[in-house]
Each structure stands twice: as C-alpha cells, then as structure tokens.
Amino acid sequence: MPRRKKYPWEKLSDEQLLKRRLSSLRVGIEGTWLEDCLNTLYEELEEKGIRLRPHAWISSEWFSPGNVPGIAIPFYLVHPRLMKLEKKMMLDVEGGTWSECMAILRHEAGHAIQHGYQLQRRRRWQKLFGPSSRRYPRYYKPNPASRQYVQHLRLWYAQSHPDEDFAETFAVWLRPRSNWRTRYAGWPALKKLEYVDELMEEIAGKRLVSTTRERVDPLHELSQTLGEHYQKKQAFYAFTPPKTYDRDLMKLFSADPRHRRGQPASSFIRRHRAHIRQLVARWTGENQLTLDAVLDDMIFRCRELDLRAVGSDRRLVADFTVLLTAKTMHALFGPSRRKWIAL
Structure with missing residues (x-):
C-alpha cells in the first residue's frame, strides 16, 4: 500500500x-x-x-x-x-x-x-x-x-x-x-x-x-x-434511561451502614464501565453510547442511594453485567423503543 x-x-x-x-x-x-x-x-x-x-x-x-x-x-x-x-x-x-x-x-x-x-x-x-x-x-x-x-x-x-x-x-x-x-x-x-x-x-x-x-x-x-456532526449523531443515540433499577441495584450492592467504609458502588461501576459496556454491547448489539447513558444514570442512583460494593470484584462484575444486559434487552424488546439505524 x-x-x-x-x-x-x-x-x-x-x-x-x-x-x-x-x-x-x-x-x-x-x-x-x-x-x-x-x-x-x-x-x-x-x-x-x-x-x-x-x-x-x-x-x-x-x-x-x-x-x-x-x-x-x-x-x-x-x-x-x-x-x-x-x-x-x-x-x-x-x-x-x-x-x-x-x-x-x-x-x-x-x-x-x-x-x-x-x-x-x-x-x-x-x-x-x-x-x-x-x-x-x-x-x-x-x-x-x-x-x-x-x-x-x-x-x-x-x-x-x-x-x-x-x-x-x-x-x-x-x-x-x-x-x-x-x-x-x-x-x-x-x-x-x-x-x-x-x-x-x-x-x-x-x-x-x-x-x-x-x-x-x-x-x-x-x-x-x-462538532455539529457529532452533536447530531450523539443526540440520535441518546435517550433518558428509565428509573426502574433502584431495587436491582440495592440487591446487588449494599446500603447497610456496616459497609459505609467500603468501596462506593458508583466508583466500582466507573472503574469497570468500559469493560462491562463492551461486553453488553457485544451480547445485545446495543450502541455503546446508549449503554453509557444507562451507566451514567446507574452511577448517579448508586451515589444517591449511598450504595457500597461488597464482595469480590470478579463476582460483582459478572452480576452487574447480567443486570445491565437484562435491562438492555428489556429496553430493546420491551414496550419502550427500538430505533431504526439506517445503513
């Protein structure tokens, strides 16, 4: 070449x-x-x-x-x-x-x-x-x-x-x-x-x-x-994630005061977000930018609920990946929406 x-x-x-x-x-x-x-x-x-x-x-x-x-x-x-x-x-x-x-x-x-x-x-x-x-x-x-x-x-x-x-x-x-x-x-x-x-x-x-x-x-x-091109492209994939996963996050992470010195769940998600996002995108076909919006919202909810990541990172990563996959599949095939992407 x-x-x-x-x-x-x-x-x-x-x-x-x-x-x-x-x-x-x-x-x-x-x-x-x-x-x-x-x-x-x-x-x-x-x-x-x-x-x-x-x-x-x-x-x-x-x-x-x-x-x-x-x-x-x-x-x-x-x-x-x-x-x-x-x-x-x-x-x-x-x-x-x-x-x-x-x-x-x-x-x-x-x-x-x-x-x-x-x-x-x-x-x-x-x-x-x-x-x-x-x-x-x-x-x-x-x-x-x-x-x-x-x-x-x-x-x-x-x-x-x-x-x-x-x-x-x-x-x-x-x-x-x-x-x-x-x-x-x-x-x-x-x-x-x-x-x-x-x-x-x-x-x-x-x-x-x-x-x-x-x-x-x-x-x-x-x-x-x-800049204008990407602003329009990002807007196409962006959507407001539904606030339907507080209960799931509280099952996965801990709100027990005994764990208040533990790793914040929001920090845990931020640290592993790229790896988890790529896995879920590969499994579901969802756009990574859309998944990132969901992760941002989950991080915010974890912070608001003051949740802590307790246990091994390996298990938590696996469990959280399953949670995000389930929520993504619900968004894709539930009563909400599925955008058409022109090719």
Whole structure:
C-alpha cells in the first residue's frame, strides 16, 4: 500500500478538529485500507459472476442511496486520527476492523445490486421480502428467536425493512465459506437465500438497469463542522434511561451502614464501565453510547442511594453485567423503543 497521505489537521487537538468542516478534511479512499476492502468485495462479486462493481465515495455515514448502485463510506474510516476521534465521541468505530468493514460492505453491496437491477420490482422478491415501498419505521422491535430472517449485522437488522432483509440475506450469501445451506437448514430464511442464489445466477453478466455513478452527499459538499456532526449523531443515540433499577441495584450492592467504609458502588461501576459496556454491547448489539447513558444514570442512583460494593470484584462484575444486559434487552424488546439505524 502507498505511504499514507499526510493532512494538516492530523496533529490538531480534538477541540480544534471538531471546529473543522467535514468538507475541509479532503480525504479519499485511494491509498487507504478501504481500497483493499473494496477490492476484496469486488473479487467476491467476481467469484459469484456478478457484473456490478459498486462505486464508492466518502460521506458522513454508511449508506447506499435509492436507485444508485453505489456505496457511501464514513469519513472517519479513512484515517487513524479520525477513527480516534470517532471512538472518543461515539465510544465505538463502526466498520473499524477488517471483518466488520467487510460485513457492512457486503450488506451495502446488496443494496447497490438491488438498486442497479431494480430487483424490488420482481413479484417473487416482493413475496419473499415484502414491498420495498414500505415506509421505513422510526422504531422496530426485532424478535431474536425468529428464523424467518438471516442474522448478519447487529440488532437483527434484517427485520427492520424489506430492503434490509434482502441486503442482509445477500451479505450472508456472498460471504466466502459462510456455509449458508448448512447454517440455515430448516429455517424459513433458507428460501430467501436459495432465491438470492437463483437470482444472482440469472442476472450474472446482464446489463444494469440503473448505471448512474451519482455520489450522494459527498464529503466535499458537507459544510457542517465535525462538532455539529457529532452533536447530531450523539443526540440520535441518546435517550433518558428509565428509573426502574433502584431495587436491582440495592440487591446487588449494599446500603447497610456496616459497609459505609467500603468501596462506593458508583466508583466500582466507573472503574469497570468500559469493560462491562463492551461486553453488553457485544451480547445485545446495543450502541455503546446508549449503554453509557444507562451507566451514567446507574452511577448517579448508586451515589444517591449511598450504595457500597461488597464482595469480590470478579463476582460483582459478572452480576452487574447480567443486570445491565437484562435491562438492555428489556429496553430493546420491551414496550419502550427500538430505533431504526439506517445503513
């Protein structure tokens, strides 16, 4: 890979960098690890006999615009300095590893192929996945036990919309050595995978219906500052945690005056929060920023209740992780909310 290009903003402080406009970053895919990821995607498509090579560009987020057979990639993945800022602001870097980036690219390639060949117009596509014209929900409540859908990206994303169902199914089908026939044997979702297999064989080598090379919201046209971008992004994931866990916290930690000299439960949570947050995010698929809001509230409640952490840290970490997981699953699948995250 060519030597990484140097940028004038690399050594700026976070505060200074957040004042820069997205358009001023002037970053691109060429010469970065993303170029290798895209080349790998193209090789996988070629191996399957698919003619389309989705064009890609840098924008603010991951997405594939309607009727455009291309993929927008978020700016922060281009450079380690931007990934570091993303990690600080969002506690996670979506697509920041090779495997995760490839998983998302395969998903987005599914959208691009749908757009390029207008697959949603086919009756069987509509019968299996549903109408593409269905409005995207503001929230969705997935069923983790459902076998009607494949499982690829987090939060059982295939269940959010027919287009996402197809993109997820395509991604599973495309991934090398996925053994999807064995993995999904006996699942109703297998019919969708078999249809994708038949459909891709049918369109192999055929001309695209939509050949536009349009780039929607390219980075050089985005005038908002990084600070404004992250303020909006953080607001999307933020929510007010319900005050429903005082009883659980009092079972886990001690309010007994005999333990008043013990370690404050609030300090215990702060000390282990990063490890616990990452574990729960991995198990539940919830965004780390959202989990952090819950942890902040739990720390506040522990302080208000003057709770103490009594016993071994190992046991308390395990018990607290279970508690946070249970509360997260209730928030995800209970009567509250499940945000739709556009990809």
